[in-house]
Amino acid sequence: MANTSEEILYVYKDKVYLNITNKCPCACTFCIRSKKDAIGDASNLWLNHNPSFEEVKAAIDAFDFNGYNEIIFCGYGEPTNSFDVLVKTAQYIRSKLGIKIRVNTNGLGSLVNGRDISAELCSNVDAVSISLNCSNKEDYLKTVRPKFGIESFDEMLDFAKKCRALTENVALSVVDVIGEDEIEKCQKIAEGLNIPLRVRKYDNSSDN
Numbered sequence: 440m441a442n443t444s445e446e447i448l449y450v451y452k453d454k455v456y457l458n459i460t461n462k463c464p465c466a467c468t469f470c471i472r473s474k475k476d477a478i479g480d481a482s483n484l485w486l487n488h489n490p491s492f493e494e495v496k497a498a499i500d501a502f503d504f505n506g507y508n509e510i511i512f513c514g515y516g517e518p519t520n521s522f523d524v525l526v527k528t529a530q531y532i533r534s535k536l537g538i539k540i541r542v543n544t545n546g547l548g549s550l551v552n553g554r555d556i557s558a559e560l561c562s563n564v565d566a567v568s569i570s571l572n573c574s575n576k577e578d579y580l581k582t583v584r585p586k587f588g589i590e591s592f593d594e595m596l597d598f599a600k601k602c603r604a605l606t607e608n609v610a611l612s613v614v615d616v617i618g619e620d621e622i623e624k625c626q627k628i629a630e631g632l633n634i635p636l637r638v639r640k641y642d643n644s645s646d647n
Contacts, residue, residue, distance in 0.1 A: 486516075561605040611634050
């Protein structure tokens with residue numbers, strides 16, 4: 440059975456989101472997908488299979504983008520887990536629509552794909568938001584629970600550095616559940632990388 444456009448594309452607040460995979464190398468303790476099946480106007484973000492570029496294209500073609508100024512790769516999985524579809528889709532959006540493209544990522548896409556994807560990613564989107572989540576590798580391992588192990592934290596920071604060298608439109612993010620002390624430590628990390636830090640409010644429907 441084909442994925443519906445509602446599963447692939449959904450609206451949350453004033454932004455359009457693309458849900459192109461449910462695969463993720465992490466199992467964050469605060470992840471919204473462990474709490475509910477959908478957010479925004481979606482009825483179910485659990486995909487019955489990874490959509491092809493043709494399926495994602497069809498969902499985009501069927502949607503009225505009037506009034507929206509940004510489209511974001513962010514669903515119930517890590518978008519770089521379907522990197523080829525991400526790139527093709529971003530290129531299609533640029534050719535068809537005059538809106539900004541952002542990717543919300545855990546920053547482990549190069550590990551996922553077995554190669555450095557930072558340049559290809561940054562050249563095909565307008566902004567990259569990377570989940571920092573913790574200020575040190577030990578807490579990151581316990582909270583984010585990446586399948587790549589203890590070195591994932593340093594790999595994520597290295598990915599952020601590479602993206603920042605390619606574009607100014609990079610941000611790090613944390614969820615406010617980590618507490619003020621930890622947020623301050625994360626702020627210092629972000630400042631050291633010359634990357635702004637965005638603090639997201641955890642409300643059971645936050646984007647990543």
